[in-house]
Amino acid sequence: MKVFAGFDINGQTHELGIEPHQLLIEVLRDHLGLTGTKHSCGVGNCGACTVLVDGVPVLACMTLALAVRGKRILTIEGLAGGPELHPLQRAFVDLGAIQCGYCTPGMILTAKALLDRNPAPTAAEVREALAGNICRCTGYVKIVEAVLAAAEKMRGREVAP
Amino acid sequence: MYRLLTPFDYFEPQSVREAVELLARFGHRARVIAGGTDLVISMKKRQLTPECLIALAGLEELRFIEFDPVAGLRLGPLCTHAEIARSPLVREHFGMLATACNEVGTPQVRNMGTIGGNLCKAGPSQDTPPPLVALEAKLRLLGPQGERVVPLDQFCTGPFCTVLSSDELVVEILIPPLPPGGAGCYKWFTKVTVTDETLAGAGVVVVRGPGDVCADVRIGLGSVAPMAIRARKAEALLRGNRPAPGLVWEAAERAAQEAEPRSRAAYRRHLVKVLVNEAITELWPLTADLPGGLG
Incomplete structure (x- = not known):
């Protein structure tokens, strides 16, 4: 039986008729065409489907869509908020932290949640925060470097008038 | 799948x-x-x-973390592992539980998964039961017939089996305070990386009594039996005695004998021995001059 529910996704409200058994990832990818959120392991090991719900990284492939209605959902499509890339996205591109790109949206959103909470993390704190996001291409070194570089840039931007 | x-x-x-x-x-x-x-x-x-x-996610009445020096810690079953791991109250009074909660799954899983759900799953290799059995945690269950309180080591009856009936709900997790001179920690070893399953886990509480003897010790073992168990024979060796290195090692060996690992038994028993020895050796100096308990 369909339920009509309101979702706040990337700052926009969507009224959708969905079934209780539908997962958040289905709603994002199939109903709204937000295919930046990736489907991979399906069992909570890889982090590719990570989105932020009220600022907290959660797995869209294991979340019932109805459970997050009314909550603030951020996907990779909503990060930049304009034509300019978000500093995290810019740093991932500039420092070669992307290869195949499949893990990138989850990596960047998890990193954003970390920097919101801790604007000046150490490399060890970055690695710990990203422990639930698997990358099979880069070897992680450049990803950690990119997060640290973005953090520095974002701190600078906050200080500057 | x-x-x-x-x-x-x-x-x-x-x-x-x-x-x-x-x-x-x-x-x-x-x-x-x-x-x-x-x-x-x-x-x-x-x-x-x-x-x-x-x-249950909307039931705010099942989401709380409260501490009272007499009653101890009361945890709502809907608290996530991440909430418990970073709670100042839990870290101050029962750091071993915060440590264990920080070892569950990945950061995302810790943001989503709840302590109540974790305990009700009753998986043999979970990280939260070993420290909780060592802390003698109890669960308050509510059903149509009313409430009952069950100690955690009687709640699990086997791998993925509990005494919870299909019409009952866990509504509270109770952890009694540690006595003065008591300290605890959680030690574990995983398969390969930090997000892998735990091969052996030991939640240990040591209490120093008058005469500098070990007034009480509680050893909770995880991943090495059908459910989290207490190594009671090892505890009996230490209780009432001064934990000299030789005796601690003997108790650790006894704990390893009490473990019943299903696979890689010799290796897992060895891990139990190392973890229990390390835990007690590290904890004992901490218990000197402790005004209150330090989990």
């Missing part, structure tokens, strides 16, 4: 009372969902195909 779920009816009770009424009405046809990190996987694998889900 399938990527999508099969249809079910979905209920969002507005109170614990209503949740219990729904459970009584649907019994085995229903499943409770909290964080969903375990249930959703079982449903994708079609190991479980419940007719209806009862979602």
Whole structure:
């Protein structure tokens, strides 16, 4: 039986008729065409489907869509908020932290949640925060470097008038 | 495994009372969902195909962390592992539980999964039961017939089995305070990386008594038996004695004998020995001049 529910996704409200058994990832990818959120392991090991719900990284492939209605959902499509890339996205591109790109949206959103909470993390704190996001291409070194570089840039931007 | 779920009816009770009424009405046809990190996987694998889900996430009355020096720590079952791991109250009084909660799954799983769901799953290799059995935690269960309080080491009856009946709900986790001179820690070893399953875990509490003897010791072992167990023979060796290095090692060896690992038994027993020895050796100096308990 369909339920009509309101979702706040990337700052926009969507009224959708969905079934209780539908997962958040289905709603994002199939109903709204937000295919930046990736489907991979399906069992909570890889982090590719990570989105932020009220600022907290959660797995869209294991979340019932109805459970997050009314909550603030951020996907990779909503990060930049304009034509300019978000500093995290810019740093991932500039420092070669992307290869195949499949893990990138989850990596960047998890990193954003970390920097919101801790604007000046150490490399060890970055690695710990990203422990639930698997990358099979880069070897992680450049990803950690990119997060640290973005953090520095974002701190600078906050200080500057 | 399938990527999508099969249809079910979905209920969002507005109170614990209503949740219990729904459970009584649907019994085995229903499943409770909290964080969903375990249930959703079982449903994708079609190991479980419940007719209806009862979602607890909206029940704020099941989400609390409170400490009282006499009663101890009271945890709501809906607290996530991440909330417990970073709670100043838990870190101050029962750091070993915060440590264990920080070892569950990945950061995302810790943000979603709840302590109540974790305990009800009763998986043999989970990280939270060893420290909780060492802390002598109890669960308060609510059903149509009323409440009952069950010690955690009697709650689990085997791998993935508990005494919880299909119309009961865990409504509170109670952890009594440690006595003065008591300290505890959680030690573990995983397969390869930090997000892998735990091969052996030891939650240990040591209490220093008058005459500098070990007045009490509690050793909770995980991943090395069908459920988290207490190594009571090892505890008996230490209790009432001064924990000299030789005696601690003997107790650690006894704990290893009490373990019943299913696979890689010799290796896991060795890990138990090392972890228990390390835990007690590190804890004992900390218990000197402790005004209160330090979990």
